[in-house]
Amino acid sequence: MAEQVLIVGGGDGGTILANSLDRRRFDVTVLAASLAHTFQRGFLDVALRGRRPRLVRDEGRLVGSHVRLVHDRATAIDLNAGVVATAGGARLEYDHLVIATGMTTDPSQIPGLTEVNARFGDYHTDIAQAKKLWAHLDTFNGGTIALGQSSPICKCPPSPVEGILLIDELLRAHGTRERTRLVFFTPYPRPYPAEGINDVVAPILEQRGVEVLPFFDVDKIDPEASTITSIEGDELHYDLPVVIPPFVGADIAYEPGDVVDEGRFVITDKESLRVKGSDTAFAIGDASNLPTSKAGVGAHLQAKVVAKTLAGKRATFDGRTNCSLDVGHGRATYVIGSYQAPVARAAPNRLKYVMEWLLGRFFWMSLKGTIDPVFDIYFKVTEPKAPKRQQ
Numbered sequence: 001m002a003e004q005v006l007i008v009g010g011g012d013g014g015t016i017l018a019n020s021l022d023r024r025r026f027d028v029t030v031l032a033a034s035l036a037h038t039f040q041r042g043f044l045d046v047a048l049r050g051r052r053p054r055l056v057r058d059e060g061r062l063v064g065s066h067v068r069l070v071h072d073r074a075t076a077i078d079l080n081a082g083v084v085a086t087a088g089g090a091r092l093e094y095d096h097l098v099i100a101t102g103m104t105t106d107p108s109q110i111p112g113l114t115e116v117n118a119r120f121g122d123y124h125t126d127i128a129q130a131k132k133l134w135a136h137l138d139t140f141n142g143g144t145i146a147l148g149q150s151s152p153i154c155k156c157p158p159s160p161v162e163g164i165l166l167i168d169e170l171l172r173a174h175g176t177r178e179r180t181r182l183v184f185f186t187p188y189p190r191p192y193p194a195e196g197i198n199d200v201v202a203p204i205l206e207q208r209g210v211e212v213l214p215f216f217d218v219d220k221i222d223p224e225a226s227t228i229t230s231i232e233g234d235e236l237h238y239d240l241p242v243v244i245p246p247f248v249g250a251d252i253a254y255e256p257g258d259v260v261d262e263g264r265f266v267i268t269d270k271e272s273l274r275v276k277g278s279d280t281a282f283a284i285g286d287a288s289n290l291p292t293s294k295a296g297v298g299a300h301l302q303a304k305v306v307a308k309t310l311a312g313k314r315a316t317f318d319g320r321t322n323c324s325l326d327v328g329h330g331r332a333t334y335v336i337g338s339y340q341a342p343v344a345r346a347a348p349n350r351l352k353y354v355m356e357w358l359l360g361r362f363f364w365m366s367l368k369g370t371i372d373p374v375f376d377i378y379f380k381v382t383e384p385k386a387p388k389r390q391q
């Protein structure tokens, strides 16, 4: 009898995994809270460039015909009993469970942020929020724009720096850069957390006249006074705030309850991708607490590791990251590293910008698995090198 694989979440990781499993050996079910699959990187284009690309596809067209797609939301996962309960009242059993529920923005964690976000938008929540932010940026006529992440976890770690650099590019095109103060705040000690890429982006920020506020942990926002205050008591005035909200994992009641941390991220073995204490459950992508970037590339590679493990092959996740960083003006670089290899310095150029554009064009195909051999070559060619051990 075919083994039952239940994947909770039909986003990037869940879809890639469903399409990677052997249809002769597994009965695959994807439990998806939403059937609108979104290319989230495209929020940058909508919010900061005013473009209107087609960012949403129907999940039913992305998974293979062997996949049973259930449009419902998991509300409880009992790992002891092997059952997932849904909002619609179903109880789904499984032989293997894969949690791929991603993460969402949660402005309620910062006083004042819900109000500010509702007014000004952001580029990490959804298309509506991204359009709202564009409406403000497009009509901005000078003053202070303050952009930064309000908690250390961020979907796509390059996206905060990309945000400020793309706004700089936009204001130059609009002719309003000279009358705008651009401030980039971050909880980290430097503009980019990983040193190799920081060596690249810090000089660019300086050259573009962006003020950087390191160690700025957002405590609260006062929408009346238009100020962002840090835990240390520093106050930042804004005319236009672009605040990346904190993120949380899916609102699911787990049994046992200690498999999630305080941010509702699933506690996952960093190599085997098994959920803490479980032989039958895995977690992939943004839903996990893996010590690596929250990125589609990670979800992709983790899905492949789980597919191999379920097929009985030896496979471990090496912490690989591979995120593009658009520095504006038609140039980009890549943030590439792994558990063993620290992120290396990589200068931006035009070729990397074209590659980034191409990877965006191939996004939907990458979910279906139709161009897996191309990705295998790409990941091999760009594999980061671990430093040699001292004898």
Ligand SMILES: Cc1cc2nc3c(=O)[nH]c(=O)nc-3n(C[C@H](O)[C@H](O)[C@H](O)COP(=O)(O)OP(=O)(O)OC[C@H]3O[C@@H](n4cnc5c(N)ncnc54)[C@H](O)[C@@H]3O)c2cc1C
Binding pocket: 008, 009, 010, 011, 012, 013, 014, 031, 032, 033, 034, 039, 040, 041, 042, 043, 044, 072, 073, 074, 075, 100, 101, 102, 103, 123, 124, 125, 155, 156, 159, 250, 251, 252, 284, 285, 286, 287, 294, 295, 296, 297, 298, 299, 322, 323, 324
């Ligand atoms: C501005 C921006 C730029 C980005 N740039 C890049 C980039 O350059 N490179 C890169 O690799 N990544 C990038 N990303 C990140 C990338 O989009 C995510 O990391 C990726 O989508 C994570 O995949 P996932 O499968 O873990 O989660 P998601 O793709 O978010 O999917 C999670 C799915 O789970 C579903 N779900 C949630 N809760 C439940 C539930 N209770 N029951 C059932 N289903 C549920 C959701 O509806 C969703 O469909 C970017 C993201 C943003 C916002």
